[in-house]
Amino acid sequence: MRKLRLGRLVGGLLVLSVFGCEEMAPVEEVPAEASELGESQGLLTQVTSFGTNPGNLRMWKHVPTSMPANAPLIVAMHGCTQTANGYSSTGWDALAEQLKFYVVYPEQISGNNQNACFNWFEPGDIARGQGEALSIKQMVDKMKTDHSIDPNRVFVTGLSAGAAMTYVMAATYPDVFSGAAIMAGVPYKCATSMTDAFSCMSPGKDMSATQWRDLVRNAYAGYTGPYPRISIWHGTSDYTVKNTNLTEGLEQWTAVHGIDMTEDVNETVAGYPHKVYKDTAGKALVETYAITGMGHGTPIDPAFKFPGSSVGCGTAGAYVLDTDICSTWHVAKFFGLDNSDSVAPTVSLTAPANGASVSGSVQVTANASDNVAVSKVEFFIDNTLVGTDSASPYAYAWNSATATNGTHALVAKAYDAAGNTATSSTVSVTVSGGISDTTPPTVSITFPTGGATVAGAVDVTATASDDIGVTKVEFLIDGTVVGQGVSARQAGPFVYNWNTTAYSTGVHSLQARAYDAAGNTAASGSVSVTVDQNSVRFTERFSNNGPDNAGWALTEWALDASDQTGATGSKSILGSATPAFNTVTRTASVAVTLTANPRLSYSRKVDLSAANTSASAAFRVIVNNGTDNVVDSVVKSGFGTVTEANWTQRTDIDLSAYANRSVVLKFVVTATDTGSNLTRAKAWVDSITIGPPSSSSDTTPPTVNVSAPANGATVSGTVDVTASASDAVGVKKVEFYVDGALADTDTTSPFVFTWNTAGVANGSHSLMAKAYDAANNIGSDNDTAVTVSNSSGGTTLASFNSIAAEDGYVKANADGSAPAVGTFTTPAVGLGSDSKHNRAFFSFDTSALPDTATLVRASLKVTLSSGSGDPWADPVGNTLVIDLKNGTFGAATTETTDFTAAATASAVGELIKFTTGGQTSTDFNAAGLAALNKTGKTQARLRFAQNNTGMRYLFLTEGTGAVLTVEYK
Known part of the structure; x- marks a missing residue:
């Protein structure tokens, strides 16, 4: 049996246990007399005999039906706390059925690492011909013996600890693997001890490309053959394994391949940055995907269907994250596993023309063709994915009124069923009548x-x-x-x-x-x-065969030769409590004067054993400032053990509650056993520091989910879009987006946005919610698409843009005195710098409405141009209300008398707060419907429901920026 290594996953590679290691998973052994092929686990079959297996790992495999000779092999390694079967949820099995390759899943056991982490930082497991690395290589050998495997097409991939182990296999067995894909890993040999592992994970280790290269080159000394191609994936919001490791991994493997770090391809794939690094012959040897906004995990896209299959790319779960990009598919393509179609499609934008000036609704169209078939065309505006069309003619309806005035870049990207892609040339257009963005961030x-x-x-x-x-x-x-x-x-x-x-x-x-x-x-x-x-005002390393600081009370603890610092002659302190039908407590303490905002870091090893169900053993770190306050602990209650064979580094423990005080810092071991003398509590402590914090205390984003309407639902009329959101500290607000444009913000739970779907065209629309916490961490959910259908029941929708030449605003005192027509070109509403209140006017020619029509629903959409201050908060909860005139308030143009002129119907609808893009009003009430003119013009007057008391106002966009939508029978 191998020595137990203890740890706890916190979404990542390996973080040593602080709390919750009370239960130890049993070590499951394979009986010696077991048959070669053991139990099945889902679609996986266990192989129980595959060489000497010095790493004591399990082997599972997936064998698709009707396999050809000389098929490829993928080795896929799970992350901490995962299993082989669990990691198959990334979609490798389903893709193997389509592309006909074998899959092997190495699996860690609790006897090696309590939380099933591959030991990527243990020297005995990451060297060629040793430990877990050799066990994985023996699994490949076993597959070659039992199946017809192409030795030139063996590849390896993994997540987190599995990703770090993927680097290990690429470095130690370059003669075995042709390619490797890393999902949130650290470079080879970044760590060779558990202490190193922490700094490698976060903030990462910064070394030169040459230093990184030499670590790989020395892993198989004398090897002169080619090294595997490397695909590196990392979430930019990964706070478990910092995405600095993507850059360091890139440095390591471009140097190994002898190529430079200037990308040869810089593109966007499914909305994410993708870079490719090639050799002088044009062969892609290293690629990176920076999955913007993703945390720690493997990116998948269940909505993406593998070619020739109705099966989606994976199933979302813990550390298997739905981010609308299928890493499994793209990695398979990078490895060259798809031989069925290597011909990319062609695509070009056909409208609008390059250099065109556009306004209002713009039809963006593309031509695309392929030797087999085009599966979809994506449309991008300014590198942002805005629409997808899966059938010819390929088109996207762009409301340019929601874009800023000025130049914008349009691009189309075509996909075929095999995943080959092509990108069109960029078309530049100039938007007018859009949003005049003069507001800085x-x-x-x-x-x-x-x-x-x-x-x-x-x-x-x-x-x-x-x-x-x-x-x-x-x-x-x-x-x-x-x-x-x-x-x-x-x-x-x-x-x-x-x-x-x-x-x-x-x-x-x-x-x-x-x-x-x-x-x-x-x-x-x-x-x-x-x-x-x-x-760092307090540092204690016990570096002189004793405490470096005066004032220690060590009568119950002893100096011990075990040492974490590595300094010659250095020691640690050891506390040991062994009860005999009683309770024993041992304490080491020192007086410390804390500074402002202090943080505690220290290293420890614990050995806790409770001999019976009523026994307990504990290690605690206590701050005594009049009362005992536990700031860190490991506790074992009931039968069992908690053993840290290696040093655990604890960092940035918040002591700010005791800032600027003199306190007693205590390290305490306690054991209770009233039934025997077998229970023990032992702890070693070293490298204690107290200094300033190194990072914000809150880096965890909220979770948010669009709970209604359901993905795929068909909606019409007014719909409540709801979202659930939670955060460890608290959710500050939730923003709702329709087709990428901010539609509403809610600051209190339940988070709801009332959406008038008559304000958008019938068809597919995307819904997204973003949740913010007080530290401005952001969590998003953008996997909801609904179909708007407002033409059912024999109704018709009509939309009218405002008549820009007749739009404007009038300003006056609160009582309507001293009115004047506003002189700016965009209608204003709110309180201006001259202390006058502004009311905006929009005129619509609604004569196209049939004289006999029965009006069912109507609403007004307006678009923000710019503004000053927050009129929505003056007073709190302020809204814009709409007055309607059948005809116009005065003449067709805006006059001073329009400010107080009588409306046909007042306050027929309202607009709630919006700070960007467009906003649609509530449905007009019955009086508002009756005020719509079927034979001529209808004019709308917008005013704040409650007058602002301070200078706060909005400018709104006329013409296509103001749209009146009417539904009628």
């Missing part, structure tokens, strides 16, 4: 805070927002740009990891600068922080 640095003292590696965090959208955030230190965070489809806060050790001791200024698509920029306020590596 807002941006602020949220961590560290002003006046903070920092040391070591620090995550500088900023939040940014814009009425249209933030494209990037740059970080500046002392006025110099040092890095940037790029916007993402599901973006959370923007983060830059700052290595303060490269900066001088003293005050430094931090600033963030945000950009929107229109080129508007804004800079945050400057945050001054003090860099002081000596701000």
